[in-house]
Amino acid sequence: MNHRTISAHIVILQFSCMLAWSISAVAQDRDQALLTVDGRPVDKDELVYLISKGKNTDTPMAGVSREEFEENLDLFINYKLKVREAEALGLDRTEEFTKEFESFKETLIYPYLIKNSLEEGELRKAYSRMQEVVRASHILFQFPPNASSEDSLIVLKMALKVRGEIENGASINELAVQYSDDPSAKKNKGDLGYFTSLQMVQPFEDAAYNLQVGQLSDPVLSNFGYHIIQVKDRQPNPGQVRVSHILVRFDAEDPTQEENARRKISDIYAEIQKESTIWEDIVKTFSEDPATNQRGGILPWFGVGNMIPEFEMAAFSLTEIGEVSPPLKTQYGYHILRLEEKKPISSYEEMEETIRSRILRDSRSGMIQSQVVAIQKARYGFVEDENSVANLARVLNPITKSSFESALEANSLEDSPLFTLQGKTATASDLAEFMKNEEISPKVKGGTFDIWYDRFVANTLAKTEENDLETNNKEYQMLLKEYRDGILLFSLMNQEVWQKGITDSLGQVEFYRKNIDRYRWKDRVEAFVVKVLDKSHLENARKALSGNGYNQGLIQEFNANYKANTPLAFQTESGIFEYEDHLVLSKANLNQSYQEIELNGTLHLVMLGQKFPAASREFEESRGLVIRDYQEFLDQSLIQSLKSKYPIQINAQVKEEAFLALNQ
Incomplete structure (x- = not known):
């Protein structure tokens, strides 16, 4: 590891505010501090933290050599000097700093909060449940409006009575038609089809996932009332499916319409079986779903619990891409489905934010907050x-x-x-x-x-x-310090180095004049380089270019022609180049106006023109380099002035402790 390790880390701090605020709580005993800056103690843990973070990789840290440690310590001292200067200039007391730091703080603290650990537990539990789908039937017993305690007790007694009938052999589905206050029970007999986590209210989901197949729940209280739940099946989650469909509608109250629709869908199905049939044409001609019939009947991806049960079961029963289902009837009409794609349930990392959003929108958010308050009260x-x-x-x-x-x-x-x-x-x-x-x-x-x-x-x-x-969490303290000091460092550098280096035109010119020997052109040559990507067009390029030297008119004509007719056949570059540093031109014979150079298996057609000897660059030609070097000069000047302004004292014993801590 060289000085660039911590230097790179500090550059990150400068540009993305990745260093921060300090444990402002208790003043350090100077005898225990690694160093003091202007009499202010700096703990060794801060240096150890930053060096360790700078070396953070997937492999265990191998420690640092003595030389690396000394280089990093020097950079750390420079960093602390700049933070001290930012404080002296009052940059930590500006409204801009306060807003930025408080904004960062809200984000930084979240992983350390009790709420986060509870939310993480709910997220993991929800994703674990999503590995399975459950099919259940239920009977709902709703409370009357403005129900009293006595009303609630009457509803509970009714739920227990019906539960007893099911235990004695009665069918939950038949009783759902008779007793359930769920409006859909008259059609589905209480059968909810398959569902997975976060598709039912939490008390219902908790009860269903804790039941085995055939098992009956005690009355489950939700915002809707009391539920009696019986699990009918449990299966691994099949993931998501994408199908296209053909729909033929009918009025359920008109038997003649339904019979005509049934015959039509049967004829369509027979037509689909013919090898010459094109699915998209059949869909466009016959499907009565205006949202999809012009695009092949394609429906969005869906998982279990997102469609009506009979449609969903038919879709997931298809196994081969392109497989077509027999006609099926739903409340919307008759359908024929074709399987387009299937994919397994996404990874936890891919679903985490979606699950979090859904949890925070349902009753679980209130439950989590109640648990947070209870834990905080006790703690x-x-x-x-x-x-x-x-x-x-x-x-x-x-x-x-x-x-x-x-x-x-x-x-x-x-x-x-x-x-x-x-x-x-x-x-x-x-x-x-x-x-x-x-x-x-x-x-x-x-x-x-x-x-x-x-x-x-x-x-x-x-x-x-x-x-x-x-006050008490050292890791969080260090993170806050990292961000606070990083914001200050960024503000100081922007004010004293970066912006000044860009806007101080007089300073740039003066720096250029004092260091003019840095800004020189090496030997150069005019060149047009054509990289041949498609050799089927090579001969045409040769006819256009061979025998010619560097010629602006020819270059413009060639570029315009290939971009219009064969845009992927060539890559070109033209101009005046320092040929010693150019990958292709460094191989060229400067005495030949046209030549072909093969490099790494790729052919390049090269036209050369006038040669230029080494010479000084004009200021405007060097402006970008001058600004970069001038900013570096301003940075070094700032460090030297700060070292004179703020005394530095290093505790040799604590310094050795820091070195040993990094090599444990």
Whole structure:
């Protein structure tokens, strides 16, 4: 590893803000610090962290040599000097810095939060369940509107009664027609077909996936009511399928229409069996699905649980690409399906964000948040003043948000305790202050105090967890420090080096004049190089070019002709080149105006023109190189000035400890 290892890492910091903020908590004891910059201690763990991160590969770190360590330490010191200067200039106190850092912070903290680990568990569980599809029947017992506790008990007793009938041999599907409040039960007899994870409400899914084939659930409570569920089948998830179809519609209330449709689909099916038949033509002529009949009947990819059961089962029963199904009847009419493609269920990595989005939109998000709050309360010693909270709820639940604070004052409740968290008590006045800057969706139902109290508790616990991570989680501390210092480094470099190097035209010219020997052309030659990609057009190219030297008119004519007629036959380049450094021209005979050079199995046709001896470049010819070198000069000048401005002291003993830590 050379100096480029940490240098590359620091360049990443400069351009993508990949270094950051520090453990601002407790000042380092200077005797334990690796070094001090302007009297400010820097811990050895920061150097170890950055070098280790710079060497992060798929293979175990092999350690660093003494020479590599010293090079990286020098670069680290330069980096810390620049961060110190950025702080001295107040770049860490600007509105721009605050917004950028807070934005990064929201992203950085997420993997460390309790919520993330719980979400990850739900994601993994959902994906694990997706490896299987379940077929189930159910009977739904809904609650009446504005149901009381007694009403709910009556519904539960009915569900238990029907469950007993099924246990005694009755068919769940026949009873679904008689008892189920699911509107679809009259047609499907409670048969829901196959489904997989995230296609049913969570309580229903949990119950179904915990049942074996033939097993009957106890009453399962969901937002819809109580369900009795019986699993009929379980199969490996077949993944996704893509089919095209032909549809013949009919009115289900008209037997004559249905019979005509049945005959028509039978005739179409017989026609498809003929070898001369073209599927797309049949679809265009006969299919009554206007959304697909002009494009071969193609339907989007779908998986289990996305189509009506009979259509889905027919599609997944096809095994060979191009295989055609017999006619099948659905509520939409008669169909014939053709299999176009099949693919297995995607990997977890491919599905992760889709699963996350779906989980956060259903009831699982509320469950996760409840678990987060419960864990936070236990971890940080949350103790609620139950009597005070009950009293506040009684008085304040009927009050609107706008009247909340005045109601507190009128009832002398401002100092009423809510809860104690890590030794600090929150009061009703703290809640009122919180409410001033927050909004809650009008869809949220409940008493004013209850709604806002729950929000306040969750917000306070979240901030407590965040503060705890910043204080006690070393990995998160280092990451925050990395990003904070990286933003400062970027701002300083942009201000003092990058932008200055681009905009300081007088400085560029002065630098060019002082270093003019750097900016020289090597020996050059005018050249037109044609790389032959398709040898079937070689002879035409030879006729056009052979016997000629570099000629702008000929070059323009050749380029225009091949781009118009054979755009993939050749690649060309023309201009004045430093031939010693050119892959093809370095092999050329400069005394021949036309020649053919074979390189790595590829033929090149070359026309040469005027030769130019080595000479100084004009400033405008060298501007890009000058800016690059001038920026490097500004960077080195900045480092030298900072070393004079801010004293550096290195603790030799701690330095050795850092070296040993990197080689364990």
